Amino acid sequence: MDLRAAHEDWVREREERVWGEWGIASLAATHWLWTEPLELEGVPGRWHAADGVVVGEAIDDLDGAALRLAPGEEAELAGILVRAFERDGSFALRVLDPGAAARRGVSRIERFPLDPAARVPGVVRRRTSEQSTTSVDGHSALGAFDAVVKLELDGRTVALAVQEDEGWYFAAFSDATSGEESHPFRFLRFPVPEGELAVVDFNRAYLPPCAFSDHYVCVLPVPGNRWSVPVRAGERVVG
Incomplete structure (x- = not known):
């Protein structure tokens, strides 16, 4: 494969990675968490960090069962994707929304x-x-x-x-x-x-x-x- 064709393939893959449904541009929020459960705007349930994971409680989609996500793990809830994130021992819940990029005006x-x-x-x-x-x-x-x-x-x-x-x-x-x-x-x-x-x-x-x-x-x-x-x-x- 020549240089231009290989580059065009790379660009197509990159575009999908960025603009796909749960792509890079879909990140709508990063909520840093504490040990005390918090209600987060636009996210069902209450969320906190415990024992090296992100914990969601009182989530209607799960009939009240707790959701535990290790860093990098994710779950789809009510039209959004939530993903656990960790940095230097601090934990966050990331919220991905397919409409986030359009609301920011980037395409x-x-x-x-x-x-x-x-x-x-x-x-x-x-x-x-x-x-x-x-x-x-x-x-x-x-x-x-x-x-x-x-x-x-x-x-x-x-x-x-x-x-x-x-x-x-x-x-x-x-x-x-x-x-x-x-x-x-x-x-x-x-x-x-x-x-x-x-x-x-x-x-x-x-x-x-x-x-x-x-x-x-x-x-x-x-x-x-x-x-x-x-x-x-x-x-x-x-x-």
């Missing part, structure tokens, strides 16, 4: 044109390190990074700190287009190579979930992943 992803030159070779230096990270809501944590990838962009050498996840490297980055031509930061995933040479395809740079809903808590790029060179490839903004 499309704007992209830079496909550019074969945006497929860049990189040299992987595998080394484990910890760096302080900050999320869009101001939450700070220590993040574990598995490698640094050296790249040549616009005639300059940049470094990309990456985290490994099931055969893929993941990173958040910003560049000279960020906040003007593109979202303030973007995400990137590419296969972990067997050796030291990787191919980083910036045509597949993608918008973080928080570009589609303010209720996500995306992690911002670490300082070394913020570049003064432009990357005019991949997804730009939500429209």
Whole structure:
């Protein structure tokens, strides 16, 4: 399969992942929970956190039975999808609603044109390190990074700190287009190579979930992943 056909397949899959019924853009709320049960707007029942799970009680759909959701587990209730979420020992209930994106007035992803030159070779230096990270809501944590990838962009050498996840490297980055031509930061995933040479395809740079809903808590790029060179490839903004 040639580059354009493969990219078009990737775009189609990405569009479904974002705009599908329970896709990324459908997140309507993230409710942080306590040990005391709370009533949440638009969600049946009362909800709290206990013993490492999210617990829903007095839910009419379940004839009053309790619903227990471990982080990542979900259930459909009264036309919405609820999903348990955990961050650093704090628990939340996420609410996904198929009409959320339309109410926010977002319906499309704007992209830079496909550019074969945006497929860049990189040299992987595998080394484990910890760096302080900050999320869009101001939450700070220590993040574990598995490698640094050296790249040549616009005639300059940049470094990309990456985290490994099931055969893929993941990173958040910003560049000279960020906040003007593109979202303030973007995400990137590419296969972990067997050796030291990787191919980083910036045509597949993608918008973080928080570009589609303010209720996500995306992690911002670490300082070394913020570049003064432009990357005019991949997804730009939500429209």
